[in-house]
Amino acid sequence: MTPVTTFSGKTVALFGLGGSGLATALALKAGGARVIACDDNPAKMAEANAKGIETADLREADWSEVTSFILSPGVPLTHPEPHWSAKLARQAGVEIIGDIELFCRERASIAPNAPFVAITGTNGKSTTTALVAHILREAGRDVQMGGNIGTAILSLEPPTESRIHVVECSSFQIDLAPSLAPTIGVHLNLSPDHIDRHGTMENYAAIKERLVAGAGLAVIGIDDPMSRAIAEACEAKGVNVARISVEPIGRKGVFADGETLVGITGSDAAPVANLSGIGSLRGAHNAQNAAAAVAIALALNVSPDEIRSGLHTFPGLPHRMEEVGRIGETLFINDSKATNADSTEKALKSFDDIFWILGGKAKEGGIEPLKSYFPKIRKAYLIGAASDDFAKTLGSDVPHVHCGTLDRAVEQAASDAAAMNGASVVLLSPACASYDQFSNYEVRGNHFRDLVRGLPGLEAKGA
Secondary structure: OOOOHHHOOOEEEEEOOOHHHHHHHHHHHHOOOEEEEEOOOHHHHHHHHHOOOEEOOHHHOOHHHOOEEEEOOOOOOOOOOOOHHHHHHHHOOOEEEOHHHHHHHHHHHHOOOOOEEEEEOOOOHHHHHHHHHHHHHHOOOEEEEEEOOOOOHHHOOOOOOOEEEEEEOOHHHHHOOOOOOOOEEEEOOOOOOOHHHHOOHHHHHHHHHHHHHOOOEEEEEOOOHHHHHHHHHHHHOOOOEEEEEOOOOOOOEEEEEOOEEEEEEOOEEEEEEEOOOOHHHOOHHHHHHHHHHHHHHHHOOOOHHHHHHHHHHOOOOOOOOEEEEEEOOEEEEEOOOOOOHHHHHHHHHHOOOEEEEEEOEEOOOOOHHHHHHHHHEEEEEEEOOOHHHHHHHHOOOOOEEEEEOHHHHHHHHHHHHHOOOOOEEEEEOOOEEOOOOOOOHHHHHHHHHHHHHOOOOOEEOOO
16 A cells, blocks of 8 residues: 555545545545545445545535545546536535545655656557566566556555556546656557547547656657647657657657567667567557557666567456467457457457457447458357447448347357368457446456356367
8 A cells, every 4th residue: 555645634535435446545544634535335435434434425524624635537527527526626626636646746755756657548558557567577676557457556555766656547547637747658549538528539638648748758659640749749848758659760769660669769770579479469559559668668777688578478468359268270369358449440450250249338439440340250249239230330241140148149159160161260359338238348358258268179378
């Protein structure tokens, strides 16, 4: 835990007692703050009480005593409209911040030179965060990894000048962190997502830009127009920028030349590593992720040999292009983390002869942007609420079947793939949120993994 000592003796209100919210309340209390916590779920209030956290209905609280209001990143700050608790804080003139901001203030107070790597982007940020942490650990560094990737940032050990924090940041978290100024800030890419929470694409991009604009080194992907604009804007403001790309670049940074990662420093360009044969980093999207990881590692004085070793031993991220196993020449891939079309595109680019399982709670735009990949699909298996709409988009271009459930889809896809001569892939890449049938993408991916491992003849990954 990182006790938040910078709020010692102050009264802090908090809304949202999920995993990160409860961790935040405990960290504030450990640092000497008085915390008044609230949640719409009485069971979460009771859990907080059992852990010694004071709870109350914030609509009845005396806001004149409150110095800061901590909002869970999952709760609307601005769109589609501010949550009632955020409205109360604004009416009282109380600042609204989140757990990333608390960490930033604590770092500034106790270890301002502590290495802090903050990573964002519409897609790829979890893989990049996990890859960076893995490379650093393999190189013998003291690493703490968390944030949006799963472990709440205040559940991590406190910052020190010899400890590196590698933290994934969502747009919601950045929006609640006005003093965010990492040692290395990373922005990977931008595509439409969470517009319901930010109002416009321009607002979404501006929030992402804040993470790199305050960084000592800004590592910025330039493979989409809005991200290129962010790189140019940061450089114009005097920010130290390193560009990353899956195409050659002429300025400082790292780019992918096929499967070779090339680093540019000044006028010198030199190969750093090769991704050939690394199953956990297949595809152009992972080349961008790996380029970012290499740029970060080089900036933290990790040697090329240590970088190459870390890349080759990276196990990959669960539910993101995860190899579950093979039956004969059929490879089974768990890409449950692909909750929008842009993320699913990365998987479709990486394989041929695909038996595609998709569906769930659709995002804006559905699978229309994926039409150019339809020739790679042998057959599609539709599950969940989006089935009818997706069937219309697939039309006569892709043979498809309404399966309803993931269980039925795996059974049918495995049978059809087995009947095909030659190599093929059964790919769960839903291009949808999971909430119609599963509580989150992890539960969906775990269920897919269990179903596949129950198939006869499976050669499990690592077996």
